[in-house]
Amino acid sequence: MGFFNFDFYEIIIWIATALLCLIAAGCRRIPLRAQGGIGQPLPNPIAVILPIIFFTLVTALRKNIGDTFFYQYSFELLPDSGNPVSFSVFIDSMFGFFQNIIRNMTDDPQWLIAFTGVFATPIPLFILYKYSHPFDMSIYMFVAFGYLGGIMNGVRQYMAAAITLCATRYLFSLKRGSFIKYTIIVLIAYCMHSSALILIPLYFVFRRKAWQLRSYMMILGSIVLVLVFDAVLPSFMTALESTDFSGYSSNGWFTNGQEGGTSLFRSLVAAAPILLAYMNRDRMKLLGHIGDVLTNIAFVNAAICIVSLYNWIFARLTIYLSIYYIIFTVWVVNYAVKPRQKSAYVIITILLFFIYSRNLSYMIAGYESNYFFPGRKLFKGR
Numbered sequence: 001m002g003f004f005n006f007d008f009y010e011i012i013i014w015i016a017t018a019l020l021c022l023i024a025a026g027c028r029r030i031p032l033r034a035q036g037g038i039g040q041p042l043p044n045p046i047a048v049i050l051p052i053i054f055f056t057l058v059t060a061l062r063k064n065i066g067d068t069f070f071y072q073y074s075f076e077l078l079p080d081s082g083n084p085v086s087f088s089v090f091i092d093s094m095f096g097f098f099q100n101i102i103r104n105m106t107d108d109p110q111w112l113i114a115f116t117g118v119f120a121t122p123i124p125l126f127i128l129y130k131y132s133h134p135f136d137m138s139i140y141m142f143v144a145f146g147y148l149g150g151i152m153n154g155v156r157q158y159m160a161a162a163i164t165l166c167a168t169r170y171l172f173s174l175k176r177g178s179f180i181k182y183t184i185i186v187l188i189a190y191c192m193h194s195s196a197l198i199l200i201p202l203y204f205v206f207r208r209k210a211w212q213l214r215s216y217m218m219i220l221g222s223i224v225l226v227l228v229f230d231a232v233l234p235s236f237m238t239a240l241e242s243t244d245f246s247g248y249s250s251n252g253w254f255t256n257g258q259e260g261g262t263s264l265f266r267s268l269v270a271a272a273p274i275l276l277a278y279m280n281r282d283r284m285k286l287l288g289h290i291g292d293v294l295t296n297i298a299f300v301n302a303a304i305c306i307v308s309l310y311n312w313i314f315a316r317l318t319i320y321l322s323i324y325y326i327i328f329t330v331w332v333v334n335y336a337v338k339p340r341q342k343s344a345y346v347i348i349t350i351l352l353f354f355i356y357s358r359n360l361s362y363m364i365a366g367y368e369s370n371y372f373f374p375g376r377k378l379f380k381g382r
Contacts, residue, residue, distance in 0.1 A: 009367040013058060017143045020051050024136035037172065038290055038331075040133035048129035051139050052122045059151050060117030061372040063110070065364070066153025071116070072109035075099060080107055094191040095156050110370075116159060120151045123162040124323045131168065132327045134334060137346070141326045144353035149364045154319055160196045161319050163189035171206065172290050179203060199320055202300060210295035211281060219271075222303040226261075226310050261309040269356055270305040270318075273329040274298050276345070280336040287331065294328040301325050 006014070027047035036042045062068055083100035102112050124147065125139075132138040142148055151158045167185035170178040182203060189196035208214070277284050277295060284291045301321040308315035318325075333345040357363075 007365060007367075009369070009373070010364055012373060013143065013148075013364055013367070016054055017140060020054065021136040021139050023047065023050060024139055025134070028134065028136070036129075036133065037131040037169070038133065038287060038327075042129070043135055047135055048125060051142075052125050055125065055142070055148055056117055056121040057372055058117075058148065058367075059121050060114040061110075061369045062113060062117070062152055062367060063370055064368045065149070065366065067155050068113060068152055071112060071155055075103060075109040075112045076107070078103045094188075095159070095193075116155050117151065120155070120158045120162045123165050127165045127168055127323055128326060132330050134330065137330045137334065137349075138326055140350065141330060141353060143364075144350075144357040145322065145326060146357060146363075147322055147326070150319065150322070152364075152367075154316060156193045157195060157316060157319050160189040160193035161322075163192060164196055164199055164320055165323060171203065172293055174289060195317060196320065198317060205300060206293050206296045208292070208296060210284075210292040211278070215296065215299045218299055218303045219306065222306040225307055262305065262312045262315050263359075264309065265356070265359070266315070267302065267305040267309060269352065270298075270302040270325070272352075273325075273332045274302060277328075277332045277336055280332070280338070283336045284332075286335070294324055294331070297321050297324045298328050 024043060024047035027043035028041070030044045031041035032044065034042055063072075078100070081104050083103050085097060085100045085104065098115060099112060102115060105111075125142065128138040128142065129135050164186055167182045170182035170185070183200055186196055186199045189199075274295070277298070284295065287294065301318050301324075304314060304317050304321075308318075329349070333349045334342060337345050
């Protein structure tokens, strides 16, 4: 696929994204009296309602992309009725619980796909609406950074991420008891996908003061880990055998060169807003404690991206951090920089992530749907 070779649905999604950004920008002129999570004026709710409707339709009505076929196939293999629907608090049990309920009601796998889209799409958009500023740029980043495409690929993990995003207020809060509430929500997400559990120890990393030596050491350590990973691989594989990911230790995923690492460009993109924020540390103080949390999350996100240079599977952990990365990046390029530099940084960011979306992130190229714009054949002359 050429860089500017867009298919029908890509054109529709990008045009709709541009229109939604313009509408959201206009909604900033009629803000609510209430303030958002970082003290910003909240734009009129139309700014978030329309993106939620459109992007949820996109994800819910798809018939392909990423893991979609696998979930359709596994759904069709289930019996027509009598599938167990009892819920138990165990790893990965939540998805099976909902899948069995749907399978007992219908044999059409589109209902399962629709459920995953409705589950995973609205919450991250609402969190962006509540905590990002300006929200219109966050809508663009939602698509360009690959979150929309990711929802249709790492299905269960993005569903788990949607649950963990419900703990955002407790992650940012300084009130007593916040950690307990945060942990309860993460444990619920753990029932959807076990990888969510990593967010509990990371809570204490996120909540520390930003720009400390340990942050830079984390980046350095991730670089060293990539360089020496082959040396520590035997110990890593032994540890993996005692976990729920033991299958990766026996299928040659890490040892037979079956999977490569992510692009260096992805790591550079992850680090870029951190460098920009470092150059404007005084203005970052405007965000107070939340600014520290977002900065630390950006450091962890960059460290994971560096480790994923060895094997892309590690990059899956950034799914839980992506929405916070968008909030951080949008703030930095709009308000952390000097006012006279803002326009230049905004334009550079838009171009950078457009290039990113076309080359590196989860793609929406090849998207198909039997329900979403079913008249598309008229546009192709068929």
